[in-house]
Amino acid sequence: MKRDPEKNTAAKDADIIEMLYERDERGLDEMERKFSGFLNYLSFNVLRDRRDAEECVNDVYSAAWNNIPPERPERLGSYLARLTRNLSLKRLREKTAEKRGGGSGEIPLDELDDCIPGSSDVEDSLDAAELASVINAFLSSLSRDERVIFVRRYWYLDRVADIAYRTGFTESKVKMSLSRTREKLRLKLVEKGIMI
Numbered sequence: 001m002k003r004d005p006e007k008n009t010a011a012k013d014a015d016i017i018e019m020l021y022e023r024d025e026r027g028l029d030e031m032e033r034k035f036s037g038f039l040n041y042l043s044f045n046v047l048r049d050r051r052d053a054e055e056c057v058n059d060v061y062s063a064a065w066n067n068i069p070p071e072r073p074e075r076l077g078s079y080l081a082r083l084t085r086n087l088s089l090k091r092l093r094e095k096t097a098e099k100r101g102g103g104s105g106e107i108p109l110d111e112l113d114d115c116i117p118g119s120s121d122v123e124d125s126l127d128a129a130e131l132a133s134v135i136n137a138f139l140s141s142l143s144r145d146e147r148v149i150f151v152r153r154y155w156y157l158d159r160v161a162d163i164a165y166r167t168g169f170t171e172s173k174v175k176m177s178l179s180r181t182r183e184k185l186r187l188k189l190v191e192k193g194i195m196i
Helices: 012-022 026-047 050-067 076-099 108-112 120-124 128-141 145-152 160-167 172-192
Strands: none
Touching: 012 026, 012 128, 026 050, 026 076, 050 076, 108 145, 108 172, 128 145, 128 172, 145 160, 145 172, 160 172
């Protein structure tokens, strides 16, 4: 199991961010040394191809170099994880479109289409920050097991089999938990007046 690289490292992250602000390339080296394993893990979970994952993580370092400054992330690991996830999903969608259904074709976030509004709907019905707040409150209301399963699937983009292995549950139980949690989320969003 990969550990969260942010635990007990706030000062080091601040040092890396400061190096990036000063345009000191050592910041890139430190960022890569500290986060490469974690970011490659995240990217591989989406792309299922080591070479694509490595290329994507290199793109993340480039994006971080180009965006810091002016951005100054509070938690560097979270910032890099978000960049990794977004760039990996973009690359997966491009690959899937190129192959017209070839490859795995499985994008876990597509499972959320029936309960989370698309980006244009979000802009029309609710500010994205408000949506995030509702989802965070929803996640806090879940049992630990439900939350772990949901986050492993939709943030880390783990396969159902991997979640089952990590949790000790059967794949059937993981699928059922995901289905029920998606429905609970859908109902919560409807209750809050968020159009789906």
